[in-house]
Amino acid sequence: xxxxxxxxxxxxxxxxxxxxxxxxxxxxxxxxxxxxxxxxxxxxxxxxxxxxxxxxxxxxxxxxxxxxxxxxxxxxxxxxxxxxxxxxxxxxxxxxxxxxxxxxxxxxxxxxxxxxxxxxxxxxxxxxxxxxxxxxxxxxxxxxxxxxxxxxxxxxxxxxxxxxxxxxxxxxxxxxxxxxxxxxxxxxxxxxxxxxxxxxxxxxxxxxxxxxxxxxxxxxxxxxxxxxxxxxxxxxxxxxxxxxxxxxxxxxxxxxxxxxxxxxxxxxxxxxxxxxxxxxxxxxxxxxxxxxxxxxxxxxxxxxxxxxxxxxxxxxxxxxxxxxxxxxxxxxxxx
Numbered sequence: 386x387x388x389x390x391x392x393x394x395x396x397x398x399x400x401x402x403x404x405x406x407x408x409x410x411x412x413x414x415x416x417x418x419x420x421x422x423x424x425x426x427x428x429x430x431x432x433x434x435x436x437x438x439x440x441x442x443x444x445x446x447x448x449x450x451x452x453x454x455x456x457x458x459x460x461x462x463x464x465x466x467x468x469x470x471x472x473x474x475x476x477x478x479x480x481x482x483x484x485x486x487x488x489x490x491x492x493x494x495x496x497x498x499x500x501x502x503x504x505x506x507x508x509x510x511x512x513x514x515x516x517x518x519x520x521x522x523x524x525x526x527x528x529x530x531x532x533x534x535x536x537x538x539x540x541x542x543x544x545x546x547x548x549x550x551x552x553x554x555x556x557x558x559x560x561x562x563x564x565x566x567x568x569x570x571x572x573x574x575x576x577x578x579x580x581x582x583x584x585x586x587x588x589x590x591x592x593x594x595x596x597x598x599x600x601x602x603x604x605x606x607x608x609x610x611x612x613x614x615x616x617x618x619x620x621x622x623x624x625x626x627x628x629x630x631x632x633x634x635x636x637x638x639x640x641x642x643x644x645x646x647x648x649x650x651x652x653x654x655x656x657x658x659x660x661x662x663x664x665x666x667x668x669x670x671x672x673x674x675x676x677x678x679x680x681x682x683x684x685x686x687x688x689x690x691x692x693x694x695x696x697x698x699x700x701x702x703x704x705x706x707x708x709x710x711x712x713x714x715x716x717x718x719x720x
Contacts, residue, residue, distance in 0.1 A: 431462040431490065431676050434483035436502060438495030438515075439471040441625040442647035447514050447665030451492055454669025460677060469498060471621070476501035484509065490672055493537075494665075495621060496522050496571055503535050510675045510682050513537030514668040515661065517571045517619070519687050528687040536682040538667040539689050542619055542644050544575055546657045548582035550697075551642040554655060554709055555614050560589040562612035562639075564604070564630070566622035567594045575618035575644070590616075598626040605633040612639065617653070619644035627651035635706045646698045650720050654709060655699035659690045 435451070437444055448466070455462055465486070469475040480501040483491050490510045493499035499513040503524055514537050519525045526532035528539070551558065561583055565572035576592065583590045591612065593604050601623070608615065615634055617623045623630060624647065631652020634641050643653035646660065667688050674680040697717040704711045711717070 429461065431460060432486065432488045433462050433464045433672070434479075434486065434488040434491040435464060435466045436476065436479050436483065436491060436493045436498045437466070437468045438476065438498040439621055439625055440468055441621060441627075442650065443619070443624055443645050443661040444494050444515055444621065446647065446661040447494055447668070448492075450662035450665030450667075451512075451514065451669040451672070452665075453662075454666045454673065458669075458673040458677070460673060469501075471625075473497055473501070477505070480505035490676060492668060492672065496524075496569075499524055499535065499537070503533075507534055509534065510672075511535045511537075512668045512672050512675075512682075514665050515540050517541050518574070521574065522570065525687070530683075531685065531687070532683050534682050536671065536685040536687060538664050538671070539687050540619060540645075540659055540661070540664055541689055542575070542659055543657050543692075543695060544578040544618065544644075545582045547642055547644065548579055548586065548616065550655055550657055551614060551616060551640075552586055552588070553713075554642075554711065555640060558588060558613045560591065560612045562608045562615045563590055563592045564608075564615050564617040564623060564641075565592075565594060565620045567596055569620050569622065572618050572620040572623075575620075579616055579618065595622065598622055598629075601626045601629045602633055605630055605637075605639075608634075608639060609637045615639055615641040617641060617643050617648065619648075624648050624651075627653065631703065635703055638707050640703075640707045640709050646696065646718075649698045649700050649703075652703055653700060654703050654707065655697070655711065655714070655717075657695055657697055659695055663690055663694060 467479045476498050484506045491502050492512045493502045494515050496516050502511045511534055517540055520528045524535045563576050565576055595601055595604050627648050628651055640654045643656045646658040649656050699711045699714055699717050699719055701719050
């Protein structure tokens with residue numbers, strides 16, 4: 386398919402030239418310890434903090450991938466898992482805790498979490514993940530040369546290809562509603578990319594925004610009769626409330642093209658998506674290099690998943706409910 390051939394170019398262009406940021410959401414606080422002892426730095430046990438912005442499937446998967454990379458490396462470590470419940474003040478409190486604890490390294494999942502950590506310390510190495518554009522978020526000097534104590538893995542997604550997917554599944558679409566949270570700068574930039582792609586395709590579009598998950602149902606209901614489809618990027622507030630989005634949109638025959646696989650699993654119609662477990666695993670591999678090889682975050686470019694690691698995914702139950710034929714999607718994962 387033409388889209389698969391262009392996906393690599395989409396991601397490379399975005400990685401080099403674009404300005405995105407990461408997602409927001411709500412979550413819970415948890416603590417735990419894990420570790421394996423092996424040949425890597427035998428006798429050393431590293432203290433690692435994890436600050437996750439919110440609980441939803443994509444961020445949870447990134448967290449799991451990070452831990453798996455630590456385990457696979459054979460290092461010995463303790464890990465303090467904290468979730469900020471999408472509360473910026475909680476992010477700052479947890480960040481201060483990790484600094485006071487003297488952790489050897491911190492993983493920050495989501496832009497607000499990383500910004501809180503970066504504001505709390507310039508000494509402790511910080512790995513970020515589920516962050517689309519570190520430079521645009523003010524976390525690094527540039528994505529190629531971070532220049533400080535922050536680096537990590539980006540969840541840059543192929544927005545233009547997602548819009549092309551929307552056109553393929555919905556060839557008669559005339560107006561698309563763009564759904565996102567105004568508190569998330571990552572979403573703003575992805576929406577701008579979507580608008581550019583829709584403009585090129587000659588498809589009208591209108592923004593529909595929420596400031597919290599409590600507004601999702603009302604905003605979706607306001608779209609009925611005004612748009613033919615919805616596009617929602619990798620926005621943590623929307624992702625965390627995806628069951629509500631799907632409930633209202635699907636009932637009203639409004640197909641929703643989304644930014645990631647977990648949003649499809651939660652009721653969205655389809656997506657070209659990165660894998661957040663793999664994204665977290667990549668951050669974990671970077672962490673091991675910092676801890677065991679003395680790698681300096683300042684000199685470690687932001688890492689991206691390769692285009693070949695993106696997947697086409699669609700939800701059959703949703704397709705049936707909204708009346709869209711997905712049988713023509715070749716090589717798609719159907720959930």
